[in-house]
Amino acid sequence: MKNFIVLLIALFTISTYAQEKELWAKSILNEKAPELVVEKWLSDIPDTEGKFVLIDFWATWCGPCIKAIPELNSYQKEFKDKLVVIGLSDEPEAKVKKHKRPKIEYYSAIDTQSRLNNTLEVRGIPHCILIDPDGIVRWEGYPLLTGYELTSDVIAKVIENYEK
Template sequence: MKKLLFVVLTLCSTTLFAQESNNGKKLWAKSVLNEKAPDLVVEKWLSKQPDTKGKFVLIDFWATWCGPCRKYIPMLNDFQQKYGDKLAVIGISDETEDRVKAFKDPKITYAEAIDTKRTLYSQLEVKGIPHVIIIDPKGIVRWEGFPLLGNFELTEKVLTDLMEKYKN
């Protein structure tokens, strides 16, 4: 019962904190589009730390209890598999190591880290998940937002267009 109440309150609070960007896209975080990305700081890598040098970096803020987060994991797995030579996909959860390690469905095949101190979450003022940022090889944020938001979805076409436009 407590978990259900927490989920309902979280969903309600994220709706209250939605902001609208210049293009009408709702954000549940501070906009950092076209700005230098914050340093990638995590508490602990649960997988091997990915090589990000010279690559695009997709950071997904997520949680094991989050339905939309779980729904998007297969797409992130596909992105990592198809574009791993030029893209590092990283999932960051603010949950405990045990909780994230126990999560098995769907299976995550990209890099995973935890940040129970919410260092990066706080810098980006993330108030709703999933929240994704895509950083180009020069360290500039080129995409941000809720990856399943109607009319603003982060699809394979959106990703490949970004990678083509902002490649070295």
């Protein structure tokens, strides 16, 4: 009986870790990214030519979105020659401009019509997509999801795999 219980626990543990990454959007991994549609840039317009683009769908009222800002700032700094980070909110310009802390140090835009959000069927934020210089999505998901976090190492590996 003891061996049976141990087996059940082991099977449960394996099945828990074998589950796929949960997405709150339509998966477009390894597919051509849709066109980035922006109503208004709140920062300079980024030069994305030949670079990876990390789009973060976020909102000022979203706690996890705010928690992710310092990490996104660090990615923009660390990979500045190869990566452009863009925060995209569907909130009005005035609301996004009121957001002060933590300070966003990457590119920022709004689209109150949620065109890209709707195309990707984003149902939960923050949601990020990492697009390679050829326009193919190489990473997608909730950047803080346990076991599937978007980290500096993940970005470095995506870039390294592209450059091989």
